[in-house]
Amino acid sequence: MPKKRVFSTLSLLLALMMLLPLFAACKPKLEANEIAVTWHHGVVTSSSDKSDPCTLKAGVDGYSYSDIIHIPKAGTTLTFTDDNSEDMLDTDRAGNNVFVLSHWIEKSGEWVLQNPGDHYEGKDGRALEIALVDNENAYVRYTYTSSFDNEYVRLCYRSGQTAKNARKIDFAKVYLEDLGKKGTLVSNEAYYKKLDLAQYLAASTEAAWYDVLEELNVVVIGDSYFDDSSVRDRLWIDLLAYKYDMELDNHGISGSTVSNSLSTISNPSHTYHGDRKAFHPMTERLTDPNAQKALVNARENVDIVLFDGGRNDFTREVSLGAASLSNQDKGTFCGAVNYCIDRLQELFPNALIIGITVWGHQQTNPVTEHTQADFGNAMIEMCRLQGIPCFNGMDESVTGVHMDDPTFRQRYCKSPTDISHLNEAGMKGFMPVMEKYLADQYTAFLASKS
Structure with missing residues (x-):
């Protein structure tokens, strides 16, 4: 009987020793x-x-x-x-x-x-x-x-x-x-915006990089496509300049027309009924000596000039005019575009000058009966006649911008009803399109000079 007790005690101790690791593992x-x-x-x-x-x-x-x-x-x-x-x-x-x-x-x-x-x-x-x-x-x-x-x-x-x-x-x-x-x-809004930009640029650099765009001097002139206070320094051209350490001289003015038409807006339902059709016209900005001085800092060193317009001429009832190199009528859109390209070539003789059209959008002006696409096509044609490239913003298969799509506007425009202005997300999505386009065009431009 005592031996059994000894064996029982030993068995119990052995069992306890075997369970100790399990107890130790309990969290x-x-x-x-x-x-x-x-x-x-x-x-x-x-x-x-x-x-x-x-x-x-x-x-x-x-x-x-x-x-x-x-x-x-x-x-x-x-x-x-x-x-x-x-x-x-x-x-x-x-x-x-x-x-x-x-x-x-x-x-x-x-x-x-x-x-x-x-x-x-x-x-x-x-x-x-x-x-x-x-x-x-x-x-x-x-x-x-x-x-x-x-x-x-x-x-x-x-x-x-x-x-x-x-x-x-x-x-x-x-x-x-x-x-x-x-x-x-x-x-921390300031830091958040700074970090968000840094992360976007890092991801963009990882996705694509074009050596030809590094440290270029770029001048832009145009309308709200290049001047939007709601996006401020997050326009696609700003994002591109940050990424490639470009020197950017931006002369976009929201609402600016290309033409300097002296007649007035006749549509009584227009917001600016009775006002002059021209608003900060680019023709005048490229003619006035003081404006030219502000526009040109070091003309010999400018590499690329971007020139956009058309939306405001369309909405403010400006006439199209003839798409001809002989048309120098600054009161018409074609004549004004022709005149502006001439002036830009004089001011920046060594630069690649590129035109940019309006976005694709189905709309007809009730007074002139012109469509917005008419102004886009006119920009393309005048650039062709002048021998300079033109980015077709109306080609949605290239731009990825669908201004007539309510879902697109909801996500990528300033408001669900805005058919002209991308928000920051829209700018970030569109930047790679222009990045590749400018890299291709500038590469071809340099090749033509060699």
């Missing part, structure tokens, strides 16, 4: 809104780290970084606290050379730091937007709210971790809660 119970996060020994350096910027460096003592944390929904708030009280292994917080919170994307099965991306440097960096430090610096609580669905972030802080003490550390707890708040990034 601690999470608090409300707390998520399970694995912390690793190392640091995520920021652009301020001169030796190895924007890098995940495993094994760096004093720091811990998290695995990738998925934030599925915009408006979700993430919080974690860096405890710097006296009994902690580390009593300081991460500096500017560390990304406390960084955004990551998956490429070819690997997570890489988004560049450019929405990252928060410690201490005096962008972490100030998300950090709350108590008066005695005993802790710093980081609070970040996502601006978009499906963000992927990594956290990093000064934990005091080394290769030997990981089991002694109470790592920071991380909480996620859908509070429906405005995102941290979009709340």
Whole structure:
């Protein structure tokens, strides 16, 4: 009987020993809104780290970084606290050379730091937007709210971790809660716009690059296609100039006509009934000495000149006139286009001059009975007669711009009823079209000069 007790006791101890790993593997119970996060020994350096910027460096003592944390929904708030009280292994917080919170994307099965991306440097960096430090610096609580669905972030802080003490550390707890708040990034409008532009240009550069467009000097003259206050510095030509480090001299004036017709608008239902048909006419802007001085800074160095017009001449009842090189009647559209091209060739004798038509849109002026397409075709014909290229904005198969499509206008125009002006999303979509067109035309132009 005693032997059986001994064997029973031994069996029980053996069974307990076999169960110990299972007990050890049990995860601690999470608090409300707390998520399970694995912390690793190392640091995520920021652009301020001169030796190895924007890098995940495993094994760096004093720091811990998290695995990738998925934030599925915009408006979700993430919080974690860096405890710097006296009994902690580390009593300081991460500096500017560390990304406390960084955004990551998956490429070819690997997570890489988004560049450019929405990252928060410690201490005096962008972490100030998300950090709350108590008066005695005993802790710093980081609070970040996502601006978009499906963000992927990594956290990093000064934990005091080394290769030997990981089991002694109470790592920071991380909480996620859908509070429906405005995102941290979009709340900083200036930085958001700057980052959005940088990310667009980075993606655009990865998608296409034309060496021939680098650092060109470009002059544009036209109407609201080149002058739209609602888009400001996000017109397609601005985006192109940013990408290729161009010098851009923009002389677009919203509402500008090409012609200088002195007669008045007769349609009583027209917004400007009784006003002169011409409005800041390009013919006058290319004739007046003061206007020319403003237009031309260094004519010998201008590489490309872009010239658009037609929409305002169409709506303001300007006559088409004869499509002929002999037509110099600036009161008609064809004569005015002819005159403008002559002046541009005089002002910029070494530049490639390109005409640009109106968008494709089905509309007839009730007074002149001309269609908008008539003015587009007239621009094409006058450019052909003058021997210069003309971009056909009416060819929707090329432009991808569908002004008569309500769904397109809803997404890509300033308003659902606007049939002339692209919004920022529309400009970003259209820029690659003009990028390739200008690269092809300028390549051919240079070849013709050699």
